Amino acid sequence: MSDWEVWAVIFLLMVATFIARSGFWLLGHRVQLPPRVQEALRYAPACALAAIVVPDLLLSGGVPDVSSHNPKLWAGLLATAFFLVRRNMLQTIFFGMAVFTYIRLGL
Known part of the structure; x- marks a missing residue:
């Protein structure tokens, strides 16, 4: 070129x-825009975030890894449970990163 x-x-x-x-x-x-399209667009940010986060949790080096040895998957699951209880996004981010670091370092 x-x-x-x-x-x-x-x-x-x-x-x-x-x-x-x-x-x-x-x-x-x-x-x-039709009301139905406006309603559907409300979910676009959540869908985009899920499209970015979920593959990162489930893939390791481009290969699916849903084993118990995947620290990202465990951190994501625990952070999801934490969010469902606390309903605070900032605390969930800190909690998820702390769990991921703890598991990754093997403490």
Whole structure:
């Protein structure tokens, strides 16, 4: 790939990102999303977070690892239980990281 092709790809990706991210802002209130779509979009952040976190908990080096020797899986399960009891996200993050560190270091 030559230099001008690389710069052309970078420019086109920049334009595509700008259009995708500013589409609703540029159109303003002229576009009304159906209520069902608005309701579905409420769950998008949780789905995106799950799509990032769950594979990290279940995979080790790209290979599924659901054994009892997976410290990430144990920390994730215990942090989930902690959140269900306490309902505090910041405490859950600290708790999950403390459990993960404790298990990983084998204390």
